[in-house]
Amino acid sequence: MKKIKIILIVVASILVMGILQGCSSKKDVSLSEKYKEYFPIGAAVTPENIVTYDSVLKKNFNSLTAENVMKFSEIHPTEDRYSFEKADAIVDYAMENNMLVRGHTLAWYNQVPSWVFKDNKEVASKELVLQRLEDHIKTVVGRYKGKVYCWDVVNEAIDDGPLTLRRSPWTEITGDEYIKNAFIWTHEADPEAELFYNDYNMVLPEKRDKAYEMIKELKEQGIPITGVGIQAHWTLNWPQISDIEAAIEKFASLGIKVQITELDMSYYSWDDESTKYSEPTEETSALQAQRYKEIFEVLRKHKEVISGVTFWGVTDDSSWLNYIPVKGRPNWPLLFDSEMNPKEAYWSIVDFK
Numbered sequence: 001m002k003k004i005k006i007i008l009i010v011v012a013s014i015l016v017m018g019i020l021q022g023c024s025s026k027k028d029v030s031l032s033e034k035y036k037e038y039f040p041i042g043a044a045v046t047p048e049n050i051v052t053y054d055s056v057l058k059k060n061f062n063s064l065t066a067e068n069v070m071k072f073s074e075i076h077p078t079e080d081r082y083s084f085e086k087a088d089a090i091v092d093y094a095m096e097n098n099m100l101v102r103g104h105t106l107a108w109y110n111q112v113p114s115w116v117f118k119d120n121k122e123v124a125s126k127e128l129v130l131q132r133l134e135d136h137i138k139t140v141v142g143r144y145k146g147k148v149y150c151w152d153v154v155n156e157a158i159d160d161g162p163l164t165l166r167r168s169p170w171t172e173i174t175g176d177e178y179i180k181n182a183f184i185w186t187h188e189a190d191p192e193a194e195l196f197y198n199d200y201n202m203v204l205p206e207k208r209d210k211a212y213e214m215i216k217e218l219k220e221q222g223i224p225i226t227g228v229g230i231q232a233h234w235t236l237n238w239p240q241i242s243d244i245e246a247a248i249e250k251f252a253s254l255g256i257k258v259q260i261t262e263l264d265m266s267y268y269s270w271d272d273e274s275t276k277y278s279e280p281t282e283e284t285s286a287l288q289a290q291r292y293k294e295i296f297e298v299l300r301k302h303k304e305v306i307s308g309v310t311f312w313g314v315t316d317d318s319s320w321l322n323y324i325p326v327k328g329r330p331n332w333p334l335l336f337d338s339e340m341n342p343k344e345a346y347w348s349i350v351d352f353k
Contacts, residue, residue, distance in 0.1 A: 031060040031335070034350045038303045040100055042310030044262070046318075047089040053314045056340050063100040065261075065310050066090045067320070070104055071111040076136050079115050084143065091147050102261070102310060103144065103151035105198065106137050107182040109168035110156070117169040129173050134185050141189035150194035150308075152229055152261065153186050154179050158199055158210050179214075180223050187224040194307075198229035198261055203243040212250055219254065227257030227307065234295075235266045236287050245298050252305040260299065262312040264333035265291060265345070266321055275329040284332075289348035292335075296349040315340055 032041040042063030043049075050057065050064075057064075068074055069086035076082050094101045116132050117124050124132075141151065157179055159166045170178045183195050197215060201207045211228065218225050228251045230244075251258050265288055267277050277284065299306050313319040317338035321331040335346040 029350050031346070031350060032062040035309075036062075038300055039306050040308045042100070042102060042308060043314050044104075044310060044312045045090060045314065047086045049314055049318060050090060050093045053318070053340065056314060056336060058097055061099065063102060063308060063310060064090060064094045065102040065104050067104075067312070068111075070140070071108065072106075072116070072136065073111045073113045075140060077113055079132070082139060087144075091144060095147060100308075101144070101148045102308070103141070103148040103193075104261075105152040105155040106140065106186060107133060107153065107157075107170065107178055108155035109166060109170060112169070117173060124173065126174050126177070129170075130177065130181060133178060133182065137182060137185040138189045141186050141193065145190040146192070148190075148193060150196060150226065150259075151186055152198035153182050153195045153225075155198045156200065157197070158207055158214065160201065160207065164210055164214070180218065180221070183218065183223045183225055194226035194257070195224055196227050196229045196257075196259060196261075197225060198231060200231035200233055200262070202228070202230045203239045203247045205243075205246075208247050208250055212254065215251070215254055215256065219256075225256065227251075227259060229259045229261035232260045232263040232295075233266070233312070234264070234291075235269050236284065236291060238269060241294050241298060244295065245302070248298070248302050248305060252302070257307040258302070258305050259308040259310070260306065261308075261310050263309060264312045264319060264321065266333050267331050268329070277330065279330075280332050285344045288332075289344040292345045293348040297352075300352070311335065 035041050040063040041061055042065055043057060043061045044065045044067040045053070045057070046067055047069065049067075066087055069090065075084065075087055091101055093099075117129060119125065119128055141148070157165055157170075165171050165176060165179075186193065186195055197211065199207070199211060202211060215225060215228060230247060230251075248258050267280075267284060267288075268274070280288075299309060311334055313334050315336040315338055316322065316332045316334050319331060319333050321333050332343075335343055335349075337343055
């Protein structure tokens with residue numbers, strides 16, 4: 001009987017130790033460490049985020065993107081003034097913590113100061129606009145040469161409707177010349193940097209195919225382009241996983257890299273005007289976790305092509321979906337809650353063998 005008691009005690013001790021070790025190992029999981037054999041894991045941040053979320057960032061992310069402070073209007077507000085302080089803070093933080101930096105973004109139709117397209121009170125000439133873009137690119141890229149490993153060179157240039165290119169001051173004044181030259185000038189400023197075209201809705205066949213043809217033409221013309229960034233502002237119910245995989249395979253067929261650049265998962269579809277969620281439920285949390293799991297299964301499957309995945313924010317309360325003036329409703333699109341605790345969605349993408 002004594003031997004049986006001893007055996008039971010030993011077995012119980014082993015089980016308890018196993019449970020404790022399991023809890024400890026789960027607690028100690030690092031997202032970026034878990035994916036080190038696959039691709040870098042990034043987060044879009046502000047200068048404030050790198051202070052507030054320092055512990056979460058250092059543990060779980062090995063790549064950073066400046067959410068706003070590298071955009072044209074933020075970093076180059078007037079023709080004779082650059083404002084590098086905020087961007088420098090993020091780049092310096094990344095360098096100190098051995099993180100990669102994605103540059104976002106050099107040529108976009110939004111957040112561009114009006115002076116870029118004006119000559120006194122008249123519309124600026126094509127030559128002047130292109131000269132300003134070249135000066136901007138070479139100054140910004142040159143400053144971060146060797147620190148920013150890749151750039152979203154051109155952002156959201158494809159039209160959502162029947163046109164190929166989105167109508168904007170860039171296209172109205174320069175046609176498609178701003179796109180080609182932006183890649184050339186970025187390459188000249190930093191020949192080692194990887195250069196991406198970045199856009200949303202790239203899983204929709206019509207927009208995907210227009211982007212494919214544009215990139216194919218750029219490559220045929222010898223324009224230096226490394227890859228495509230698929231913005232992933234997705235929802236609990238969209239897109240279909242098959243469409244995500246089809247987009248990855250389509251772009252990969254061009255011999256370019258693919259990155260998921262702005263990943264989050266809204267509780268609402270874009271045409272949903274409701275405010276039906278006041279807090280996450282077991283059902284919505286489980287659905288979000290399952291969706292993230294399925295997405296990352298596809299990304300791991302294509303690890304030879306996927307060269308980076310970036311979440312657009314760090315915690316739910318820091319997400320742009322909670323501070324843009326749209327519908328005034330709460331949202332919970334990311335892997336960490338407002339208390340910086342990993343959510344069910346987090347565990348769904350790290351719990352794989």
